[in-house]
Structures are given as C-alpha cells and as structure tokens.
Amino acid sequence: MKSHSQQSYIPALKYHALTRFYDLVVRLTTREGMFKNKLVELAAPQAGEHVLDVGCGTGTLTYLLAEREQKLHIKGLDADPVQLERANSKVAAIGSQISFQQGYAQQLPDNAQTFDIVVSSLFFHHLTTHQNNQIQHN
Numbered sequence: 519m520k521s522h523s524q525q526s527y528i529p530a531l532k533y534h535a536l537t538r539f540y541d542l543v544v545r546l547t548t549r550e551g552m553f554k555n556k557l558v559e560l561a562a563p564q565a566g567e568h569v570l571d572v573g574c575g576t577g578t579l580t581y582l583l584a585e586r587e588q589k590l591h592i593k594g595l596d597a598d599p600v601q602l603e604r605a606n607s608k609v610a611a612i613g614s615q616i617s618f619q620q621g622y623a624q625q626l627p628d629n630a631q632t633f634d635i636v637v638s639s640l641f642f643h644h645l646t647t648h649q650n651n652q653i654q655h656n
C-alpha cells in the first residue's frame with residue numbers, strides 16, 4: 519500500500535484551486551444545515567463516546583456533533599491538509615474534544631475499531647473504484 523505522501527484523492531470541489539470556496543459553495547447549493555443536523559440526530563452520540571468523521575472536510579459535521587454533546591471524543595479524518603486547517607480554525611472556538619488528522623479512508627488509523635460511531639457526509643462519491651475496493655478489503 520502506498521504511504522500517505524504517495525496517495526492521491528479527489529479534492530472537495532474536484533480541483534485544488536477551488537477548495538477555498540468549499541464552505542460557501544456547500545452553503546449556497548445544498549440544504550447543509552438540514553441534512554447535517556439530521557445526521558447528528560440519527561447518530562445520537564452519548565457523552566463519553568468516541569466518534570470518527572471520515573472525509574470530514576472543513577469540519578462542519580464534526581462541529582455540529584460537538585455542539586450537540588460536548589463530552590464526546592471526536593476525530594475528523596481527511597486527506598486534504600487545507601480542508602483540515604479550516605476545520606481546526608472552526609472548532610478552536612468551542613474548545614471541545616475534537617482532533618483532526620490527515621489521512622485516508624482506505625487507510626484508517628490503527629485505532630479505528632475503537633470508535634463507537636462513524637459518520638460521514640458528502641464523501642463517498644470522492645472515492646475511486648480502486649479506493650472503494652481497498653476499503654471493502656480492510
């Protein structure tokens with residue numbers, strides 16, 4: 519398997535040059551608040567649980583989870599360091615138990631099986647067939 523530095527991924531808006539517009543585009547073109555809040559409701563996280571947000575992007579869903587239950591241990595995983603930078607600045611204000619990690623869905627952190635809940639939004643269409651197969655074999 520390729521190391522992290524060798525992996526490629528499909529950026530949030532397909533081209534890296536557009537990544538900085540991601541939050542604005544999602545806000546204007548989707549009912550983001552509605553469906554992400556619904557995801558949080560369905561996940562129904564409880565205090566003390568460990569939650570993983572795969573392909574977390576700028577951390578909007580991650581943030582909503584932390585807002586709903588402050589005693590969560592949340593990890594956001596994304597391939598794109600630029601997205602994670604934005605995510606970090608978003609959650610800095612709430613000082614919750616959130617950490618972000620640069621990484622790949624097809625190469626999850628070693629402790630991935632210890633999470634109580636795994637969430638994801640607007641992510642799976644970013645996987646190539648090969649990456650999808652890798653996930654299914656892991």
Ligand SMILES: C[S@@+](CC[C@H](N)C(=O)[O-])C[C@H]1O[C@@H](n2cnc3c(N)ncnc32)[C@H](O)[C@@H]1O
Pocket residue numbers: 527528529530531544572573574575576577578579595596597598601621622623624638639640641644645649
């Ligand atoms: C459309 S954005 C969705 C971001 C966020 N989940 C949301 O709902 O706003 C897709 C994200 O998947 C990330 N991504 C693409 N391929 C990935 C992979 N193989 N592993 C982890 N993240 C990946 C991109 O960097 C991007 O931030």
